[in-house]
Amino acid sequence: xxxxxxxxxxxxxxxxxxxxxxxxxxxxxxxxxxxxxxxxxxxxxxxxxxxxxxxxxxxxxxxxxxxxxxxxxxxxxxxxxxxxxxxxxxxxxxxxxxxxxxxxxxxxxxxxxxxxxxxxxxxxxxxxxxxxxxxxxxxxxxxxxxxxxxxxxxxxxxxxxxxxxxxxxxxxxxxxxxxxxxxxxxxxxxxxxxxxxxxxxxxxxxxxxxxxxxxxxxxxxxxxxxxxxxxxxxxxxxxxxxxxxxxxxxxxxxxxxxxxxxxxxxxxxxxxxxxxxxxxxxxxxxxxxxxxxxxxxxxxxxxxxxxxxxxxxxxxxxxxxxxxxxxxxxxxxxxxxxxxxxxxxxxxxxxxxxxxxxxxxxxxxxxxxxxxxxxxxxxxxxxxxxxxxxxxxxxxxxxxxxxxxxxxxxxxxxxxxxxxxxxxxxxxxxxxxxxxxxxxxxxxxxxxxxxxxxxxxxxxxxxxxxxxxxxxxxxxxxxxxxxxxxxxxxxxxxxxxxxxxxxxxxxxxxxxxxxxxxxxxxxxxxxxxxxxxxxxxxxxxxxxxxxxxxxxxxxxxxxxxxxxxxxxxxxxxxxxxxxxxxxxxxxxxxxxxxxxxxxxxxxxxxxxxxxxxxxxxxxxxxxxxxxx
Numbered sequence: 001x002x003x004x005x006x007x008x009x010x011x012x013x014x015x016x017x018x019x020x021x022x023x024x025x026x027x028x029x030x031x032x033x034x035x036x037x038x039x040x041x042x043x044x045x046x047x048x049x050x051x052x053x054x055x056x057x058x059x060x061x062x063x064x065x066x067x068x069x070x071x072x073x074x075x076x077x078x079x080x081x082x083x084x085x086x087x088x089x090x091x092x093x094x095x096x097x098x099x100x101x102x103x104x105x106x107x108x109x110x111x112x113x114x115x116x117x118x119x120x121x122x123x124x125x126x127x128x129x130x131x132x133x134x135x136x137x138x139x140x141x142x143x144x145x146x147x148x149x150x151x152x153x154x155x156x157x158x159x160x161x162x163x164x165x166x167x168x169x170x171x172x173x174x175x176x177x178x179x180x181x182x183x184x185x186x187x188x189x190x191x192x193x194x195x196x197x198x199x200x201x202x203x204x205x206x207x208x209x210x211x212x213x214x215x216x217x218x219x220x221x222x223x224x225x226x227x228x229x230x231x232x233x234x235x236x237x238x239x240x241x242x243x244x245x246x247x248x249x250x251x252x253x254x255x256x257x258x259x260x261x262x263x264x265x266x267x268x269x270x271x272x273x274x275x276x277x278x279x280x281x282x283x284x285x286x287x288x289x290x291x292x293x294x295x296x297x298x299x300x301x302x303x304x305x306x307x308x309x310x311x312x313x314x315x316x317x318x319x320x321x322x323x324x325x326x327x328x329x330x331x332x333x334x335x336x337x338x339x340x341x342x343x344x345x346x347x348x349x350x351x352x353x354x355x356x357x358x359x360x361x362x363x364x365x366x367x368x369x370x371x372x373x374x375x376x377x378x379x380x381x382x383x384x385x386x387x388x389x390x391x392x393x394x395x396x397x398x399x400x401x402x403x404x405x406x407x408x409x410x411x412x413x414x415x416x417x418x419x420x421x422x423x424x425x426x427x428x429x430x431x432x433x434x435x436x437x438x439x440x441x442x443x444x445x446x447x448x449x450x451x452x453x454x455x456x457x458x459x460x461x462x463x464x465x466x467x468x469x470x471x472x473x474x475x476x477x478x479x480x481x482x483x484x485x486x487x488x489x490x491x492x493x494x495x496x497x498x499x500x501x502x503x504x505x506x507x508x509x510x511x512x513x514x515x516x517x518x519x520x521x522x523x524x525x526x527x528x529x530x531x532x533x534x535x536x537x538x539x540x541x542x543x544x545x546x547x548x549x550x551x552x553x554x555x556x557x558x559x560x561x562x563x564x565x566x567x568x569x570x571x572x573x574x575x576x577x578x579x580x581x582x583x584x585x586x587x588x589x590x591x592x593x594x595x596x597x598x599x600x601x602x603x604x605x606x607x608x609x610x611x612x613x614x615x616x617x618x619x620x621x622x623x624x625x626x627x628x
Contacts, residue, residue, distance in 0.1 A: 040207065064331065147200045158329045272292050423496065425480075426619075441471045555590045
């Protein structure tokens with residue numbers, strides 16, 4: 001049915017008038033305690049059954065479903081996966097209406113005599129093919145639960161002022177890990193101590209038929225554990241060396257910051273081939289989802305070894321200290337991401353530095369990772385129009401955008417380029433102070449207060465600059481802004497050069513290059529494209545040789561110089577073109593059409609490495625050295 005413009009406007013006005021606005025949130029205690037019961041006993045079906053009770057008074061009432069999730073930095077609450085919501089009071093069904101301008105807001109009227117709402121609904125956990133960063137995850141043998149996905153909350157109060165008691169029912173004989181503290185357990189039903197709604201969302205749970213718990217600080221006064229669930233008992237086989245390294249992460253983290261901001265800490269870790277790899281930070285735990293063979297395959301362990309360290313650093317940077325624009329009174333107030341280059345960029349830097357200090361990576365492997373990051377960011381064509389600052393500020397837009405043309409979109413470059421930015425800061429401090437001070441002094445000054453507390457303390461750009469100046473006098477505002485706001489063709493950070501190293505390319509991939517996150521072939525720094533294992537083009541570098549020849553993501557290489565495509569055939573062709581000066585001829589399929597494409601490229605295979613510049617001191621050695 002088509003409506004006139006006037007009729008559309010009138011209907012919109014009527015709908016808005018018929019729907020109450022959300023009440024302003026108050027920083028005062030919510031009267032009464034909520035309860036939440038999540039039944040995971042049928043996790044294998046990927047359906048979570050939820051019951052929730054909310055004390056109320058008669059009259060108009062509004063409920064929120066969490067939308068803006070800390071750590072995602074965007075509106076990712078999976079309300080579309082909530083189904084079958086029934087609300088009752090005193091045994092009678094109570095009608096509710098979704099707000100037409102805010103899908104995460106529900107309005108209802110509480111009848112006289114009703115003092116408690118009873119909510120019952122299901123979370124339809126996404127399957128293997130569509131699970132995202134914020135998606136709940138379950139297999140027949142394990143489950144990972146984020147509580148923001150299974151709870152509504154009163155819209156009129158700050159989430160830190162709402163008390164709730166959670167209960168979880170697990171499949172028989174499953175074990176679990178969580179930062180939540182147990183009040184009692186009866187068979188497979190666990191009741192946790194009441195917490196604020198803020199802390200509930202900050203405290204995920206993992207559970208599984210195959211479970212292992214490792215004490216990471218056996219001689220310490222503050223407990224820390226590695227809680228692992230897996231699809232197979234065989235995946236729970238950690239070596240003594242791996243346990244030693246994970247313990248060293250805790251030691252090195254506390255030595256770096258000089259204080260901790262948790263009463264206990266749990267590395268919650270899911271090992272599965274059926275769950276998307278991801279990580280999400282929390283104050284007293286981290287939600288780490290890794291490949292099934294993470295601990296049993298040295299290549300996978302090398303490739304993903306810094307994930308848990310990154311999320312652990314977030315306990316200080318992002319959870320305890322948080323950008324003021326990323327602190328919100330409830331989970332339905334939009335966040336502003338302009339300081340993600342600190343929140344995520346500095347965390348990414350120290351996540352990799354601490355991985356080296358703890359021995360998860362060797363100094364050589366740390367340099368290999370840094371070489372890959374430097375090469376990747378050096379080839380970011382999108383920097384011509386999009387600054388690092390804008391890549392951070394625009395994160396909510398690009399989080400759900402496509403992943404092709406990555407170097408032109410820039411996307412989440414505040415993660416990898418953040419490494420280079422903070423290495424630049426670190427080497428500058430070391431140089432200006434003649435080795436007397438470093439970024440570690442900033443970390444201790446900025447994060448090393450309120451030992452044991454995980455009550456958030458916010459900061460601004462000016463706070464970052466002021467603390468840097470306390471550590472080492474410099475025009476830090478100009479230093480940072482000249483890099484954050486830069487647009488152009490050059491990489492604005494120079495930490496690698498200032499650390500006594502330089503980026504070079506040769507025809508031999510490093511061990512890290514041989515362990516890609518996605519199977520296939522990466523020729524980004526030569527032909528300017530990457531492919532999956534079947535020869536389909538995963539991405540193309542904007543302005544590179546493949547781009548100039550007319551190739552694009554989604555096309556498939558069928559043949560190379562008359563031979564059926566394989567990764568080795570293509571690499572051989574690139575190598576041969578270096579000496580015979582003939583263009584590389586590709587048979588390309590684009591949907592149902594085939595064409596021949598010629599790439600006139602003759603510079604051979606290129607893989608990034610760092611080599612020493614002997615004219616300068618080696619600052620990287622000191623940066624990655626374990627603190628005694």
